[in-house]
Amino acid sequence: MKQTLLAILLLLPLIATAQLQDNFSDGDFTRNPTWTGDAGSFIVNAQQQLQSNGPAVTGTIVQLVTPSQAVVGTTWEFWANLKLATSSTNYTDVYLIADKADLKAADVNGYFVRIGNTTDEVSLYRKDAGKTAVILINGQDKTVATTNNVVRVRVTRTINYEWELSIDVSGTGQNFVRQGTATDAAHKRSSYFGVLVRYTSANSKNFYFDDFRITDTQPPVLEELQTINQQELTLRFNEPLQPEQAQTIANYTLNRTIKPTIAELTEAGTVRLVFGQGFGVGNNTLTIANLQDLHGNTLSEPVVRNYSFIPPAVLPGYNELIITEIMADETPVVGLPAQEYIELYNATTNKVLTLQGIRYSDATSTTTLPNAQLLPGEYAVVVPNTQVASFTPFGKVIGISNFPSLNNAGELLQLRRPDGRLIYAVNYSDSWYKNTAKREGGWSLEMIDVTNPCAGSENWTASVDLRGGTPAQPNSVAASVPDNTPPTIVSATAISPTQVLLRFNERLDSVQAATIANYSISPTIAIANVQVQGPLFTEVMVTLSSPLQERQLYTLSATRIADCAGNLNNQPQTIPFALPSAPAPGNVVINEILFNPRPNGVDFVELVNRSDKYIDLKNWQLAITAGDTISNLRTITATNYVLAPGQYVVLTSNPENIKTNYPAAREQTFLRMSSLPSYPDNAGTVVVLQPDGNVADRFSYSSDMHFALLDDLNGVSLERIRLDGQTIASNFHSAATTIFATPGYKNSQSRDGVAVRQAFSVAPQVFSPNGDGYDDFTIINYSTDQTGLTANITVFDSNGREVRKLVRNEMLASNGFFRWDGLKQDGSKAGIGYYIFYIELFGLNGEKSVHKEKVVVGSRL
Known part of the structure; x- marks a missing residue:
């Protein structure tokens, strides 16, 4: 040269x-x-x-x-x-x-x-x-x-x-x-x-x-403009050029403002231009001025040459090829062909992406994309080969064989390069529709801001296009949803004595999040390794140098954790966790059930951990009984979910519905299940199974257990009365009519145990059975050191008339209780006044003792 x-x-x-x-x-x-x-x-x-x-x-x-x-x-x-x-x-x-x-x-x-x-x-x-x-x-x-x-x-x-x-x-x-x-x-x-x-x-x-x-007498003419690479041009003129002008960078302008960094005359009529930035993909404009030939003939006016630049197609890197639309449930049809699809988008500004060999997977199957290309900012819809013609009117279509069927409720979708490297992953859910009607089918899920692919549910919603979606086109919900907030820890779970799994609310910078120095544990345990878990990069596995102890609460601190968008949290975040213990039947029990919801409502089952253990609900199940057989099993959660001592969890298929019907419900206690077993309104049995197959708890309910004076049972739950009591009918009562249910927090009819100093005691001694949640019933607590006792309890009014046979031939435990809801034998409400519990105890050898306890039926003004 x-x-x-x-x-x-x-x-x-x-x-x-x-x-x-x-x-x-x-x-x-x-x-x-x-x-x-x-x-x-x-x-x-x-x-x-x-x-x-x-x-x-x-x-x-x-x-x-x-x-x-x-x-x-x-x-x-x-x-x-x-x-x-x-x-x-x-x-x-x-x-x-x-x-x-x-x-x-x-x-x-x-x-x-x-x-x-x-x-x-x-x-x-x-x-x-x-x-x-x-x-x-x-x-x-x-x-x-x-x-x-x-x-x-x-x-x-x-x-x-x-x-x-x-x-x-x-x-x-x-x-x-x-x-x-x-x-x-x-x-x-x-x-x-x-x-x-x-x-x-x-x-x-x-x-x-x-x-x-x-x-x-003629000035030089540009005969050929050749793109050598993304930043270099070769200009060939019809005659030799005057070198000084040909090598003056001010004489060349790309796309109105960009000057070259190099202008070199490589041959008599050939100029090499090198720019400090890449050409735009597609149309570009080069303006040339002031050039002369060797005879002094100067361009009379600037030469403007338009050229198109299409760089060689390359395999996409991480988040360069993304899924921006998902039609998981195509029926009932709104306006598009009755076909599931996904939409791909080239999120780069200057790369042509090849799809050849890219593997597209759902939760159960994988297929390979064909030899196709996407220009920067270009969309394409992916459908089965048989549906290509149906979608061609909408834009670019990519047909594939073995199209993975999409789950309506949601699943993990992945794009990977032929070498297995992750390109993009999304774990969509039907809750992302944010619209109850549209989640029933015919509408696609659309990404709102395609420049923020790291975001989750907040960046997706149901399409608003009247056809039900926008395949191969910009999304109808397009808007700016910038990510300016650093990540936060959602949960910390000890999945083994030496491993703690952290879950964050968004995707992380996997390099920053894998730095050991960013984490500490109190009481102090050294950290041996930190690994960010793909493909979503929202989980971090922390490996410890020594084991955790059961029934010990620990605190993990994390700092300088950045998200995928680069937002860095310099402030320490802390979260408690503990090593889960093996459960035993009765550790986690049924605390509340709604089996007869309001119209358009849904069921829920509330569990509570009444032990001193930390218990992981991963792979636990809800079920029913059909005769003597446990059936209709539903997995509560396939991921780690640890219940601390005294912690509630509300199991439902639609947390949004529960929150709407019960505004006081604690959302942080909700655990969404894809579906619950069928719990009929009249009667049924709720069964909770541990991962080892043992029954953790069982409750046979019926509508007759509700307070007899309730006019409408719809939307009223049955609540456990005493936490440490048995899961039997007498330990459940209708929730207060002022709130109807207490999902996620203390039951309205909850009663703490009473220390009994004598064989029987009554609390409260004055109650008002009106369903308002305040002393709606009274409890007869008992305690005895003698075994094999049988009890009869009869309620008499102040005139000695029998009101109700409350208990007949009931075998007593060492301690327990009986409940009177203020109803007479015929189901009518007892009037205001004094009443006597006449209690007869019978021993194994025929011995008998009688006890009398006073109670008052009152009224709340």
């Missing part, structure tokens, strides 16, 4: 004479301009003409050349006199364009005018290296048919490579006659202009030349 530039610079002294003009008036052809070649075979005669003067030997060929780079937009003119009869052995070739100084060489390229030959004419030829010259313009025969053949020749070549040959046989230049035209662009570079004569021995001194003039 330096040698090429040096050659160009060496030609600079010739620029002034490049528009050749030589009439030999100085009597010397060796300078001003310099002619070289067979100098001993030419002279300048007394008439100041160039004359042949070679050896008188038949078959001699002699030549002279002078530098010339004129190729287009040029006029060549000269005078000649051949004082001989022209023939195949007596003629002259005047080379207008030649790439070599040796015109006799077989490999010369160029154009020449031949005067003479067998038909005594003046014609224009093209010479290609190694080939016989071909005629372009065949001049009129017999125009040089005497022995004193004077002719003035004029040849023009336009910037469009159109040739014209004219001659004036008077030699005056006043009577030119056109010999013909032709278009030829085979040779676009020149180094020399020259004359070559061939003669027999008698004609060695009979060739005369004069008035050579080469005129170029």
